[in-house]
Amino acid sequence: MGVIATIKDIARLTGVSVATVSNVLNGKAGAASPAKAQEIFEAAHRLRYQPNALAKNLKLRRSHTIGIITEDLTVFNTPEIVDGIESYCEEQGxxxxxxxxxxxxxxxxxxxxxxxxxxxxxxxxxxxxAKQVEGFVYIGYHHRAVSYEPPRDDIPFVYAYCTPSSHRYTSVIFDDEGAGFAVGNTLLEYGHRKIGVICGPLTSLNAQARLRGYQRALYEAGILYNAGWTTFGDWGRESGYTCARQLLEQGVTAIFAFNDMMASGVYSYCIEHNLAVGRDVSLFGYDNISVAEAFSPPISSVESPLSEMGRRSAAMVLEQIRAAQRPEPQQVVLPCKLHLRPSVARIAPSRSSLGC
Incomplete structure (x- = not known):
């Protein structure tokens, strides 16, 4: 690799000052005569001069860099959100x-x-x-209200998969309640009335919203909610297995597990007890991770818009960076996508119950 040319090299070659070369290359009108300006451009081309973008950006207090703070990069939802942020930032330079x-x-x-x-x-x-980033996206590893915020209001900042306690900053989340409502409606449309629920921990905002959505589906269909058919897991496979036993012993015909790992525990229980998922019991999960399609038949599931969450978060940070004054904070709620698979089957009228 050859020696990198500088503005000083161009100035020396063309017999003008460094300031004149800089002004000409940056398009400043009247910096030099047309002939001299042409000579400077030709010299820059001949020397293969490349401007020092980093130095220029630091001088202008612009780094064209976004900082991403993840609560934990190993949690399954985080990498896809990060990828969405990076893809949008790449498109925007x-x-x-x-x-x-x-x-x-x-x-x-x-x-x-x-x-x-x-x-x-x-x-x-x-x-x-200290690295001169211009704005931030903060990614939670579970949806909840977080109390820590930037020390200054002028820092462009967006929360993804969580919300700030004070609501002074923009946040981007997805519609758990809408997804719970959609799953409830789907199971009802397939004739199920005795529906078991494997909820997440009571402290989880995601679990609370999914349960509210499911309950709303029952309410709007004129069906009573049976609290005895709602169990509580810890997001893990073993808790899904344990809750499946409790629910199936009560004769439920469908189970809505609030994540795919707990749904996989339900599947294991069914296999061990000679129950066919998609025939003897219908099963709906959540998160649409790879395990959902590893079973036969595959598990119906809800896909969260993680990549889109990252892209929207990045777009809103850049909007704050480019705005003359700070935009009003808002909460963006993105819709989820249902993947209906053979794990959910229509139920014969004789197995359906009028109450729930």
């Missing part, structure tokens, strides 16, 4: 700098905003600001 707080690895599944969380957030934010 921006780069990303990624910082991983590793909250799940550090503190297990403790979603409480502890003082340790806040200290780690402040340290991560300061480190990225």
């Amino acid at each position: 921006y780069e990303i700098v990624l910082a991983n707080m590793r909250l799940f690895k550090r503190y297990n599944n403790n979603l409480t905003d502890t003082p340790e969380h806040a200290v780690l957030f402040d340290k991560t934010l300061r480190n990225l600001l």
